[in-house]
Amino acid sequence: MSEYVGRAREGVAATLGFLAGFDYYWRKIGHAFVTLISVTTITFALFRLMPGNPAQAMRAQFESQLEGSGQAADPEVLDQMVQVHTGFDPSQPIYMQYFEYVRDIVLYQDFGQSIQYGDPVFDILFRAMPWSVFISVYGLALGYSTNILLGAAMAYKEGSRFDGTMTVVATFLNSIPYYVGALLFLAFFAHDLGWFPSGGRYDTSIEAGLNPAFMASIVHHGALPIMSSFIVGFGGGALAMRGNSVRILGADYLRVARLRGIGSVRIATRYVARNAILPLYTQMMIGIAAVFSSSVVLEYIFTYPGVGWYTFDAINMRDYPLLMGSFLFFTIVTLIGILLAEFTYGIVDPRAGSGGENESY
Amino acid sequence: MSPTDESSTDGGVQLSDDQLFGQLADSDSVELSGRERLARILDAYVLAPGRVAWNDWRTRLGILIIALFVLAGTVGPRVIEAPATNQAPTNHPPFEGGFGAITEDGGWIDLVQISVGSVSLPWLSFEFPLGADNYGSPIGRQLVHATPDMLEMVVAGAIVSVGFATIIGVTAGYKGGRTDSFLMYITDIVMTMPGLPLVIVIAAIYPPRQAWLVGVILAIDAWPGLARALRSQVLTLREESYVEASRTMGLPSRTILSRDVIPQLMPYVLINAAQAGRKVIFESVALYFLGVLPFTTANWGIMMDTAYSEAFALVDLGNFYQLLWPMSAIVIISFGFILFSQGMDRVFNPRIRARHTKKVGGGDEQPPTE
Numbered sequence: 001m002s003e004y005v006g007r008a009r010e011g012v013a014a015t016l017g018f019l020a021g022f023d024y025y026w027r028k029i030g031h032a033f034v035t036l037i038s039v040t041t042i043t044f045a046l047f048r049l050m051p052g053n054p055a056q057a058m059r060a061q062f063e064s065q066l067e068g069s070g071q072a073a074d075p076e077v078l079d080q081m082v083q084v085h086t087g088f089d090p091s092q093p094i095y096m097q098y099f100e101y102v103r104d105i106v107l108y109q110d111f112g113q114s115i116q117y118g119d120p121v122f123d124i125l126f127r128a129m130p131w132s133v134f135i136s137v138y139g140l141a142l143g144y145s146t147n148i149l150l151g152a153a154m155a156y157k158e159g160s161r162f163d164g165t166m167t168v169v170a171t172f173l174n175s176i177p178y179y180v181g182a183l184l185f186l187a188f189f190a191h192d193l194g195w196f197p198s199g200g201r202y203d204t205s206i207e208a209g210l211n212p213a214f215m216a217s218i219v220h221h222g223a224l225p226i227m228s229s230f231i232v233g234f235g236g237g238a239l240a241m242r243g244n245s246v247r248i249l250g251a252d253y254l255r256v257a258r259l260r261g262i263g264s265v266r267i268a269t270r271y272v273a274r275n276a277i278l279p280l281y282t283q284m285m286i287g288i289a290a291v292f293s294s295s296v297v298l299e300y301i302f303t304y305p306g307v308g309w310y311t312f313d314a315i316n317m318r319d320y321p322l323l324m325g326s327f328l329f330f331t332i333v334t335l336i337g338i339l340l341a342e343f344t345y346g347i348v349d350p351r352a353g354s355g356g357e358n359e360s361y
Numbered sequence: 362m363s364p365t366d367e368s369s370t371d372g373g374v375q376l377s378d379d380q381l382f383g384q385l386a387d388s389d390s391v392e393l394s395g396r397e398r399l400a401r402i403l404d405a406y407v408l409a410p411g412r413v414a415w416n417d418w419r420t421r422l423g424i425l426i427i428a429l430f431v432l433a434g435t436v437g438p439r440v441i442e443a444p445a446t447n448q449a450p451t452n453h454p455p456f457e458g459g460f461g462a463i464t465e466d467g468g469w470i471d472l473v474q475i476s477v478g479s480v481s482l483p484w485l486s487f488e489f490p491l492g493a494d495n496y497g498s499p500i501g502r503q504l505v506h507a508t509p510d511m512l513e514m515v516v517a518g519a520i521v522s523v524g525f526a527t528i529i530g531v532t533a534g535y536k537g538g539r540t541d542s543f544l545m546y547i548t549d550i551v552m553t554m555p556g557l558p559l560v561i562v563i564a565a566i567y568p569p570r571q572a573w574l575v576g577v578i579l580a581i582d583a584w585p586g587l588a589r590a591l592r593s594q595v596l597t598l599r600e601e602s603y604v605e606a607s608r609t610m611g612l613p614s615r616t617i618l619s620r621d622v623i624p625q626l627m628p629y630v631l632i633n634a635a636q637a638g639r640k641v642i643f644e645s646v647a648l649y650f651l652g653v654l655p656f657t658t659a660n661w662g663i664m665m666d667t668a669y670s671e672a673f674a675l676v677d678l679g680n681f682y683q684l685l686w687p688m689s690a691i692v693i694i695s696f697g698f699i700l701f702s703q704g705m706d707r708v709f710n711p712r713i714r715a716r717h718t719k720k721v722g723g724g725d726e727q728p729p730t731e
Contacts, residue, residue, distance in 0.1 A: 035550045042559075046566055171703065175696035177643045179650065180688045183665075187675045187684075198675075236699075286552060286586055293557035297647045311558060315565045315653055327562045330555040338553050 028342045032335045037102065039331045043324045044101050058082055058115070058320060111328060112321035114314075121325035125307055131201055132299070132306030133333060135225045136291045142226065143233020144284055148277060151241025152268075155276075158246055170238045173231070178294050182228035182301045189224060196224050199303035225302045232294045233287060237280060244276035274348070281345055288337040292330055307333075420704025426697025434508035444502035448493070452672065455492035455500075455682045491686050495672040500664070500686050507659035510572040511642065511694075517576030518583065518641035519634045525580065526587035527630055531618055533588070534595025545592065548585045556582025557644065561653050568655045575654060579641045587633045594629060598622050628705065635702040639695040646691055661687035 062081045092100075104110035111121040150170070154163045190198040197203075203217035248254065249272065257267055295308035303309070307329050314322035415421055442448075491501040533544035560578055569575045598604060599622070607617045648654045649662025656663055668674040668683035675684070 031546070031549065032553075034546075035553050038550050039554060043562070046562060171699055172696060175639070175699050176692050177646070177695070179647055180692065183669070183675065183684060183688070187678060187681060191676050192678055289553055289555050293555045296557055296561060297651060300651060311561065312651060315561065315651075323562060323565060327555075327558045330558045331553075334553060334555050 025343060028339060032339050035335060036106070036331065039328060040102050040105055041098075043327060044098055047101075047320070047324060057318075061115075061318075105328065111325035114322045114325075115319045116313075116317045116322070117319075121321050124322065125310060125325055125329045128306045128310055129329065129333065131304065132292070132295050132308055135222060135229055135298070135304070135306065136295055138222070138226045139229025140233040140284070140287060140291045142230045144237060144280070144287075146230075146234060147237030147241050147280065148273070150238040152245055152273065152276070154238065154242040155245030155249060158242075158249075163242075167239065167242070170236070173234065174236045174239075176231065178228050178231040179297045179301060181231045182224070182298055185224045185227055186301060197221050201304055201306075221304075225298050225304055228298050228301075229291055229294060232291050237283065237287075240283065241276060241280055244279055245272055248272050248275050278348065281341070281348060285338050285341045285345075288341065289334045292334050292337070417704045419700040423697050423699070423701030423704055426693060427701060430508060430694050430697070431512065433505050434512040437505040438509060441502055441505045443506055444498045446496040446498050448497060448499055448502075450493065450497060452495050452680060452683075453493035453497070453499075454679075455490065455686075492682050494664070494667055494683050495680070496667075500683065503659065503664055504661070504686060504690055507661055507664070510659050511645075511661065513572040514576035514579075514645055515638040515641050517573035518580045518645075519576075519637045521577050522580035522583035522637045522641075523587065523630055523634045526584040526591060526633070527623070527626070529584070530588035530591030531595050531622060531626070534592035535599050535614065535618055535622060537596075537599070541592070545589070548588050551581075552585035552589070554582075557647070560644065561648065561651075564648060564653050570655060575645055575648075576641055579644050580637070582644070583637045583640050587637070590633070591626060591629070594626055595622060598625055632702040632705045635698045635705070639698040642691060642695060642698075646687075661690050 059078055059082055062078055109122050111125070113119070114121050114124055117124060150166065154166050157163050185196075186198060190196045197220065200221055201218065202214065202221055254267065254271055257271055262271075295306060296311050297308070298304070299306045299308035300312045307326050310322060311326040311330075313319070314326060415424075491499070491504070493499045494503075529544050529548060533541045533548075560582055563578060563581075564575075569578055601621075604617060604621050607621055612620075645654075645660065646662035646665070649656075649660040650665045650669070652666055654660075664687040665684055668680065668687075672680045672683050674680040674682075
């Protein structure tokens with residue numbers, strides 16, 4: 001019997017030890033969770049605590065609606081309606097409201113109910129989310145691939161005319177905001193030349209499903225938004241990549257590698273590229289938030305009903321539950337993206353998770 | 362501490378520490394009057410870097426562009442008439458008459474005589490050179506009259522975001538330990554929040570009515586990256602011997618930070634202030650274009666919105682110029698900011714400055730090109 005207990009204890013210890021070995025990952029997950037709670041707190045505070053808050057505005061809105069339909073405005077009924085739409089009960093003390101609000105969001109994915117659509121906010125946004133992610137992820141991936149390739153090429157030809165020209169071009173492209181790019185694309189490629197559709201997610205006349213025509217129409221509709229979100233990802237990354245590569249190209253260990261007779265392809269990929277990409281990778285984690293943020297403007301311009309489009313819609317219609325819900329949604333999607341990036345960062349950079357030990361003054 | 366007898370061994374009079382060092386300090390301060398000292402500081406911190414910066418075409422062009430916008434924002438509104446509807450025909454095309462108008466009468470540009478006192482001088486008169494929108498409001502005038510508010514926004518946003526980033530980043534980097542972890546934890550949280558949606562939510566609930574307030578709200582989302590970058594700079598500075606000396610002397614952290622650390626970071630802060638300014642412009646124009654912010658201040662984003670949703674400038678390419686001018690203003694001013702910060706970076710960043718002479722680099726931070 002005691003043998004079993006001992007073995008079980010060993011097993012638990014081994015599992016705990018194994019899990020503790022992923023300290024870096026646990027810390028990142030914990031961090032994401034804390035961020036989610038803080039964002040929820042901010043939305044709650046904006047909803048509830050500030051003077052002239054949306055909850056009161058909604059109450060007044062419902063009151064006038066009820067009066068318009070000839071019913072007496074019973075305070076309890078009003079409280080109930082606010083509760084249905086926001087997820088907290090205004091008649092309860094503040095801390096209980098807060099607790100219930102966070103619990104509903106974290107445990108039950110209850111983001112409240114949209115005023116204008118009457119559907120749960122979660123359902124509306126969950127259906128829209130894949131489209132936003134589709135645009136953003138492709139934009140980001142394309143943008144960073146271009147950064148890396150262009151930056152590496154510039155560093156390789158450092159000081160040449162190509163390098164000089166491309167530096168100026170990259171700087172100039174960097175000063176074009178993504179929405180200006182989007183408007184230009186829309187004016188010339190969609191309206192003037194008619195190569196691409198000017199809005200929507202897919203051709204509604206084609207039967208939805210896993211058929212090539214439908215998928216082609218998704219790509220066709222997504223091309224311009226992706227091109228515009230590419231501008232966000234492109235940023236100044238090419239110049240940063242160039243700077244990193246140039247610095248590494250002069251490093252001593254590279255000379256040693258050359259003297260050892262290592263092939264130039266191996267040097268370029270394993271020695272230069274890997275070291276030069278590292279700082280860019282951290283920059284990309286910030287870039288994820290920027291790309292998802294940009295979708296509010298892009299989806300408005302391209303009338304592309306993703307999460308960003310609903311955000312804009314919610315502002316126009318004063319649909320506060322939907323507005324707050326979409327902000328939370330953006331946060332969650334961004335957090336997942338950053339978590340993925342950080343997990344893979346541990347693979348790319350063996351030093352990850354070993355920093356932060358310095359003397360305190 | 363006992364006084365040393367060294368000065369008396371060679372027959373001299375023994376001096377106290379105070380006499381020795383006090384005199385030195387005295388003679389130093391007597392030589393420099395306040396004005397001279399100011400001149401020296403000015404030379405060391407402003408003129409010398411300025412001269413280096415001016416040698417680089419980037420900084421030169423960047424400063425020129427920024428100066429042009431500052432001029433348009435300060436003098437412009439006084440010289441150029443305020444825009445109003447129906448000052449020009451609606452949808453008046455830009456550069457009417459084309460090149461021919463330069464020589465002929467009528468069109469967008471004319472040679473006229475103006476009289477200053479009794480002398481009459483030849484002068485150019487412009488007739489809505491950039492065209493007018495679909496309410497007949499001249500676009501050039503709108504652009505100029507929107508500039509002061511834009512500048513106010515940029516300055517407020519840059520000061521708040523850079524100031525906040527400096528306080529957080531420098532404190533975290535210098536203090537280290539638990540303070541560092543805590544401050545960076547908060548920084549990371551703000552950094553991972555999607556900035557634009559947060560700003561939109563805040564602006565939708567409490568619409569800001571003043572230009573500077575818009576700048577301050579946009580700063581919420583601009584400081585975390587810079588705070589992190591500054592922290593990593595301070596992490597190297599804190600181990601410098603002169604900082605350690607100050608610490609050994611028992612100076613309070615506040616003095617060490619303000620005297621020893623922050624002056625070293627000023628160039629870096631300046632570069633990033635330019636980047637923050639560009640970011641504030643990008644985002645404020647986006648928000649005004651979306652119609653999230655109240656139309657209480659003039660803004661290029663409002664002009665774009667009018668052109669987009671009322672003149673249908675995208676569908677009707679004949680009206681595209683109404684969209685093009687405000688867009689060009691944004692692109693040009695942010696190009697100016699980027700060139701300025703790149704040029705300044707070249708001046709102050711020893712790693713970049715020395716790159717062509719000595720290519721060996723260390724450390725793993727990247728040059729602050731965003």
